[in-house]
Amino acid sequence: QCPRACRSVMTHSSIMVDVGKWPIFTLLSPQEIASIRKACVFGTSANEAIYITHNDEVFVFGLNCSNCLGTGDNQSTIVPKKLEALCGKKISSLSYGSGPHVVLCTEDGEVYAWGHNGYSQLGNGTTNQGITPVQVCTNLLIKKVVEVACGSHHSMALSLDGDLYAWGYNNCGQVGSGSTANQPTPRRVSNCLQGKIVVGIACGQTSSMAVVNNGEVYGWGYNGNGQLGLGNNGNQLTPCRVAALHSVCVLQIACGYAHTLALTDEGLLYAWGANTYGQLGTGNKSNQLSPVQIMMEKERVVEIAACHSAHTSAAKTQSGQVYMWGQCRGQSVTFPHLTHFACTDDVFACFATPAVMWRLLSVEHEDFLTVAESLKKEFDSPETSDLKFRVDGKYIHVHKAVLKIRCEHFRTMFQSYWNEDMKEVIEIDQFSYPVYRAFLEYLYTDSVDLPPEDAIGLLDLATSYCENRLKKLCQHIIKRGITVENAFSLLSAAVRYDAEDLEEFCFKFCVNHLTEVTQTTAFWQMDGPLLKEFIAKASKCGAFKN
Numbered sequence: 379q380c381p382r383a384c385r386s387v388m389t390h391s392s393i394m395v396d397v398g399k400w401p402i403f404t405l406l407s408p409q410e411i412a413s414i415r416k417a418c419v420f421g422t423s424a425n426e427a428i429y430i431t432h433n434d435e436v437f438v439f440g441l442n443c444s445n446c447l448g449t450g451d452n453q454s455t456i457v458p459k460k461l462e463a464l465c466g467k468k469i470s471s472l473s474y475g476s477g478p479h480v481v482l483c484t485e486d487g488e489v490y491a492w493g494h495n496g497y498s499q500l501g502n503g504t505t506n507q508g509i510t511p512v513q514v515c516t517n518l519l520i521k522k523v524v525e526v527a528c529g530s531h532h533s534m535a536l537s538l539d540g541d542l543y544a545w546g547y548n549n550c551g552q553v554g555s556g557s558t559a560n561q562p563t564p565r566r567v568s569n570c571l572q573g574k575i576v577v578g579i580a581c582g583q584t585s586s587m588a589v590v591n592n593g594e595v596y597g598w599g600y601n602g603n604g605q606l607g608l609g610n611n612g613n614q615l616t617p618c619r620v621a622a623l624h625s626v627c628v629l630q631i632a633c634g635y636a637h638t639l640a641l642t643d644e645g646l647l648y649a650w651g652a653n654t655y656g657q658l659g660t661g662n663k664s665n666q667l668s669p670v671q672i673m674m675e676k677e678r679v680v681e682i683a684a685c686h687s688a689h690t691s692a693a694k695t696q697s698g699q700v701y702m703w704g705q706c707r708g709q710s711v712t713f714p715h716l717t718h719f720a721c722t723d724d725v726f727a728c729f730a731t732p733a734v735m736w737r738l739l740s741v742e743h744e745d746f747l748t749v750a751e752s753l754k755k756e757f758d759s760p761e762t763s764d765l766k767f768r769v770d771g772k773y774i775h776v777h778k779a780v781l782k783i784r785c786e787h788f789r790t791m792f793q794s795y796w797n798e799d800m801k802e803v804i805e806i807d808q809f810s811y812p813v814y815r816a817f818l819e820y821l822y823t824d825s826v827d828l829p830p831e832d833a834i835g836l837l838d839l840a841t842s843y844c845e846n847r848l849k850k851l852c853q854h855i856i857k858r859g860i861t862v863e864n865a866f867s868l869l870s871a872a873v874r875y876d877a878e879d880l881e882e883f884c885f886k887f888c889v890n891h892l893t894e895v896t897q898t899t900a901f902w903q904m905d906g907p908l909l910k911e912f913i914a915k916a917s918k919c920g921a922f923k924n
């Protein structure tokens with residue numbers, strides 16, 4: 379047995395996560411995204427979302443099935459609406475069902491619920507839909523709740539002192555009351571848990587799991603796929619200990635739709651239950667009625683992830699490697715697959731069906747700049763630069779090391795200087811200031827922000843300096859800015875700088891607008907050979923046929 383374990387509540391992520399990976403968040407502006415401190419995407423199609431800002435304001439948006447947005451009406455919204463009742467409450471844990479219904483707890487230990495209530499999963503003693511967040515009071519007012527979990531249509535709440543309460547749909551015994559009658563208000567789960575201190579909870583669709591402070595695991599409810607890990611597939615109306623795990627100390631439990639994952643204090647990972655999609659990671663699709671150790675050949679596991687609405691599993695190892703298996707975008711992945719993700723949350727954003735969040739996600743914006751962000755910030759900075767370019771009488775401050783790393787032209791140039799001969803100011807006279815500044819800024823940012831007219835000059839520079847990616851960027855900018863008036867000038871520039879793709883684009887534009895283009899000044903100022911070549915090529919395309 380392990381010593382009394384500290385509470386293992388997985389309610390948020392400890393690293394920065396990009397909520398933009400969840401499609402629904404693309405509805406928000408960059409300013410709204412930047413304001414988010416915590417968030418959760420839920421719903422049968424991942425079409426609902428709730429988020430909490432740095433000012434502790436709570437907003438919701440999305441489809442609003444079964445009033446699950448809590449806005450007081452049944453209207454969907456693509457514009458975030460504020461939930462005044464929850465603002466300032468400091469939400470600490472949140473979960474959701476399939477109806478969907480939503481249950482959350484605050485840092486003060488209060489529990490609120492709303493949404494679908496056909497089975498009393500809101501815990502208010504009725505089966506009326508909850509159109510706004512309402513505090514769950516029965517048996518919980520005297521408790522400080524620190525974690526909540528929801529199955530399809532039942533709910534659980536864990537108190538600071540280790541007591542567990544459950545309510546809602548109970549057709550398979552998932553409330554743990556000893557019967558199959560629905561439970562209209564929170565009821566303490568006892569029996570085998572009597573005298574035990576629960577430290578972690580999770581729900582499958584119609585099953586419930588709990589970890590106690592000595593590392594024991596208990597399960598109850600539906601067991602048709604073996605998701606309780608008891609060695610059989612009989613439903614359990616009260617908590618039963620998972621005896622097969624008697625020799626290990628479990629720290630974290632996670633439930634998928636009908637499978638379960640358990641993580642021990644030694645970083646070992648066990649799985650059991652349904653395996654139709656390979657969600658157990660055993661290399662086959664056979665259900666397991668008892669826990670099976672997986673990822674044995676991998677390094678120590680530090681986090682596991684699953685969600686009752688999906689058949690997807692994920693795990694993170696000590697070195698930060700993230701694995702996924704199970705149903706991944708419709709594919710059945712039967713072995714843990716190493717991803718390029720930095721956190722398990724990204725697995726659910728990109729590969730789960732639906733693409734929900736498996737926990738309330740923390741998106742704390744650290745006071746930290748990445749290497750790329752730091753480089754952008756230091757462009758044209760007199761404080762840190764060690765070299766200046768003077769163009770049209772104006773200075774541009776840069777860093778020799780950056781230029782050498784980013785550009786072959788400068789690497790060759792600087793190598794030709796002895797250090798003592800290196801100038802502090804380099805004069806540039808063959809390019810304009812906007813063009814040269816845009817080029818140097820590109821070396822720091824990988825992007826270009828220029829009007830099409832200046833982009834022609836930058837195209838010239840990119841050709842001279844053999845910067846092929848920059849050439850493509852310039853061509854893209856020029857294409858977007860083509861007009862009847864400048865089409866022939868751009869065509870001429872494309873030919874001059876050997877930009878074949880741009881030349882073809884400009885040629886087609888000129889042919890499509892032949893009458894207007896031939897009446898512009900640029901057309902008649904075109905040099906003879908190019909004009910003849912254009913007329914010949916246009917003729918072959920049938921541009922002059924009646």
